[in-house]
Amino acid sequence: MTGNNRKHVLLVTGLSGAGKTTALKTLEDIGWETIDNFPIRLVEGLLNTPPSSSRGDSDPPLALGFDSRTRGFDPDNLIKRVKKLQQNKNFLISTLYLDCAGGELERRYGETRRRHPLALDRPAKEGIALERSQFEPLRRWADHVIDTSDLSANDLQRQIREEFSLQDTDITTVTITSFGFSRGLPNNIDLLFDVRFLSNPFWDEELKPLTGLDEPVGAYIAKDPAYAEAIEKFEEMLKFLLPKYIKAGKAYVNIGIGCTGGRHRSVHVAEVLSKNLHAAGFSPTVFHRNLASRPMDALETMQDLNGNKGI
Known part of the structure; x- marks a missing residue:
């Protein structure tokens, strides 16, 4: 901190x-x-x-x-x-x-x-x-x-x-928040990653009731051709920026990962980034803002950033 x-x-x-x-x-x-x-x-x-x-x-x-x-x-x-x-x-x-x-x-x-x-x-x-x-x-x-x-x-x-928490008080507190854009932006985001370009499990009837914490959902998202490169570039940016924030004495860095409903893609990506940042020596806390929100078809009927149904 x-x-x-x-x-x-x-x-x-x-x-x-x-x-x-x-x-x-x-x-x-x-x-x-x-x-x-x-x-x-x-x-x-x-x-x-x-x-x-x-x-x-x-x-x-x-x-x-x-x-x-x-x-x-x-x-x-x-x-x-x-x-x-x-x-x-x-x-x-x-x-x-x-x-x-x-x-x-x-x-x-x-x-x-x-x-x-x-x-x-x-x-x-x-x-x-x-x-x-x-x-x-x-x-x-x-x-x-x-x-x-x-x-x-x-x-x-x-x-x-x-x-x-007073543990590791010499280290900047890093928080990763998954959320749904359709339910509003979090108030305290410093860095924002929009993952609505990834394939949306919501439109798979078997995956719809699950969340990004479930392995089948993660496997579905990971099949998207853009997934691996996107994760790599997100990590590169964070590993570049976080040490600079720490050096500058910034007490808190809040990272937002957003999809549409906040239950599938953003949750999965937040968990993956947290795991990889831990491996790189950082100690992020993950908060899933909309994980318990009820699935709503109306929130998912906009157009994807790549023109596909189901942001």
């Missing part, structure tokens, strides 16, 4: 109800020091404060949570302050933004009967819209975004553990 002598500071923010509390609690469980609703203007002083003597010689990475309730919160001023802090070579500062669809946030507030902090005397929908507009600069600027719309608390905890 970081250089050997740089302290990692993760700023955790996002929409109220999107999962900040869960994220911070999970980070604490895996060894991070966490502080919620800490005034951002005091961060520089905090970073220059020696760790507590009760921790011995350890100085764990620090996660600071803040949202619209935090004293002195202003997205534009916050970005300016963080950019200034990033000039300090002793720290590696990154931002985790937790997003969520408005309808899902309304449902969560309805279930808990809590009031939205920006809509104490109004419908939650209005507070959610106002907060989203206020946070838009931060969302655009954040280097790591997790959309929790379709995630349970356990799903979010698992993803936080995978992305922010």
Whole structure:
């Protein structure tokens, strides 16, 4: 994640109800020091404060949570302050933004009967819209975004553990996400590979109910004439770029592999690339966003990039 002598500071923010509390609690469980609703203007002083003597010689990475309730919160001023802090070579500062669809946030507030902090005397929908507009600069600027719309608390905890584990903290965290274009792009992709040009197992009635984790599906995809060369070129590019990202101190590299529905080709290719990158000395984590999604013919009826039925 970081250089050997740089302290990692993760700023955790996002929409109220999107999962900040869960994220911070999970980070604490895996060894991070966490502080919620800490005034951002005091961060520089905090970073220059020696760790507590009760921790011995350890100085764990620090996660600071803040949202619209935090004293002195202003997205534009916050970005300016963080950019200034990033000039300090002793720290590696990154931002985790937790997003969520408005309808899902309304449902969560309805279930808990809590009031939205920006809509104490109004419908939650209005507070959610106002907060989203206020946070838009931060969302655009954040280097790591997790959309929790379709995630349970356990799903979010698992993803936080995978992305922010303190094991191998001197290595950039590499994540490979398979997904379906028809179900929307992931929010935090740095490198994107579109594999819709490969033969689609969806149109084989025996393979349709299976996924890219099943051997018959992988064998079907691998028969495509373009498959072997494509995998080779994807690997060449990643083996060229990843060391440069690591050298530059980039904390996270998120690789997206997309097909149409996100259940066959992208899943298989993500698994193959992960296996080959592991063999090359990297340690990517694989996340299959749409693996459990229900097969839908309507999503697969567009034209392939090569003109064949079944992207």
